[in-house]
Amino acid sequence: MAVDLSKLSPSERYGLIGKLIEEIKLRKYSFQTGKAYLNIVKDFLKSGKTARDFLLSYSNNSNSTMRSVYFALKFFHENVLDEKFDEKIPLAKKGLKLPVVLSKEEIIRMIENTKNIKHKLVLMLLYYAGLRLSEITNLKWSDTDFDRGLIHIKTAKGNRERVVFLHEKLRDMLIANKTDNDGLILISERGSRYNKRTIQLIALHTAKKAGIIKRVTPHTLRHSFATHLLEGGADIRYIQQLLGHKNLQTTQIYTHVANKDIKRLANLL
Numbered sequence: 001m002a003v004d005l006s007k008l009s010p011s012e013r014y015g016l017i018g019k020l021i022e023e024i025k026l027r028k029y030s031f032q033t034g035k036a037y038l039n040i041v042k043d044f045l046k047s048g049k050t051a052r053d054f055l056l057s058y059s060n061n062s063n064s065t066m067r068s069v070y071f072a073l074k075f076f077h078e079n080v081l082d083e084k085f086d087e088k089i090p091l092a093k094k095g096l097k098l099p100v101v102l103s104k105e106e107i108i109r110m111i112e113n114t115k116n117i118k119h120k121l122v123l124m125l126l127y128y129a130g131l132r133l134s135e136i137t138n139l140k141w142s143d144t145d146f147d148r149g150l151i152h153i154k155t156a157k158g159n160r161e162r163v164v165f166l167h168e169k170l171r172d173m174l175i176a177n178k179t180d181n182d183g184l185i186l187i188s189e190r191g192s193r194y195n196k197r198t199i200q201l202i203a204l205h206t207a208k209k210a211g212i213i214k215r216v217t218p219h220t221l222r223h224s225f226a227t228h229l230l231e232g233g234a235d236i237r238y239i240q241q242l243l244g245h246k247n248l249q250t251t252q253i254y255t256h257v258a259n260k261d262i263k264r265l266a267n268l269l
Contacts, residue, residue, distance in 0.1 A: 005045060005048070008045065008083050013045045013046075015235075016020065016041075016045065016076075016080055016081075017038070017041065017042065017045075019032075019080050020037070020038065020041055020076060020079075021038065022175035023075070023079045023080060024037060024038075029056070030157065033099065035136060036068055036072065036073040037075060037076070040068070040069055040073070041072055041073070041076045041219050044072075044073060044138060045075070049076070051073050051085070051086060052086065053067070054073070055069060055070060055073070064230070066244065073085065080123070090221075096256075098253070098256050099219075099220070099227075099254070099257060100214050100215060100216070100220050100223065100259055101183050101220070101222035101223050101227045101257050102212065102216070102221070103157070103222050104223045104228060106210065106212050106214075107123075107153060107208035107221065108214070108215075110123055110206045110207055110209075110210045110212070111123050111124060111127075113209050113210045114202075114206050114209075117177055117233070118186060119202045119206065120173070121173055121174070121177065121186070122136065122186065122194075122199055122203075123200050123202070123203070123221065124169065124173055124223060125139070125170065125185075125207060126168045126203070126218050126221035126225075127221040127222075127224060128169055128170040129151055129164050129165075129166070129167065129225075130164065130220065130222050130225035130226060130242055130243055131164075131222065131246035132156075132157060132219075132244075133196050133199055133200070133218045133219070133238050134157075134196070135153055135155055136186065136194070136199065136218075137184075137186065137193055137196065137205065138154075138155040138184070138193075139153075139155075139184065139185050139186070139194070139197070140182070140183060140185065141178065141182050141183070141185055141186055142181075142182055144166060144174060144185075144203065145166070146166070146171060146174075146175065147163060149166045149168075149171065150164070150166055151152075151163065151164050151166050151254060155242060156244045160246065162173060162241065162242070162244045162246055163243075164242050165252050177215055200217060200218060201216050202218075203216050203217055203218045203221065203249075204216060204217070222243070223257075226239050226242075226251070226254045227254050227258050228244070229256055230254050230255065230258045230260075231258045231259060231260045236248070236251055236252065236254075236255070237249055239254070252269060253260055
């Protein structure tokens with residue numbers, strides 16, 4: 001029998017939220033996903049609306065936001081309420097948004113115009129290893145294998161560990177700045193872990209300093225890493241493994257921005 005959510009007492013809502021937290025933890029969802037699901041479900045329970053009406057209240061938001069709300073409600077109904085979620089609720093398709101990609105020359109300008117050694121290392125980890133922002137902040141010296149030329153990513157998205165190559169330029173930079181400490185590679189001046197906002201600002205400010213007018217985020221350098229590999233002739237399945245994508249379809253977005261074939265078409269004119 002379906003639970004009438006509109007008649008729940010505050011203590012009953014609190015109990016459902018507690019169970020939601022447990023289900024999220026059991027599946028080891030990322031902090032960001034867990035936080036998003038919690039906020040959405042809390043708002044849903046407070047609203048007293050049906051799932052369909054609650055979704056309709058987000059109809060003026062982006063497709064991505066509506067999808068997030070949909071999946072949060074689906075997770076809540078199926079894993080907390082033990083109810084089959086209404087599959088008739090329309091799910092907006094995720095639009096195709098192409099990533100911003102920098103040229104190799106723009107990447108080099110960003111790195112060379114950065115005098116701060118740690119900031120330079122951040123940029124090189126983003127581009128030469130194609131790492132995610134969260135992977136950089138958790139990277140340890142013990143994760144690098146200088147002899148074999150590899151980096152072992154142990155804190156990857158979805159708990160899917162992977163190994164990426166250690167580019168020669170990045171290897172030299174790491175060796176030149178290696179400390180006796182076997183802990184995190186990136187430590188702030190206060191001795192703490194680099195936070196994500198710091199890395200976002202490094203990418204933003206160094207891009208402006210290099211005279212780049214594109215909107216640059218840490219993920220822009222990861223996009224550039226993948227696109228340049230594809231343009232260089234790398235097999236897309238190898239790129240998928242390097243990026244840690246679960247589905248090949250996610251990696252195929254780079255075929256839309258790689259300019260190797262586009263240039264070839266232009267030459268036909």
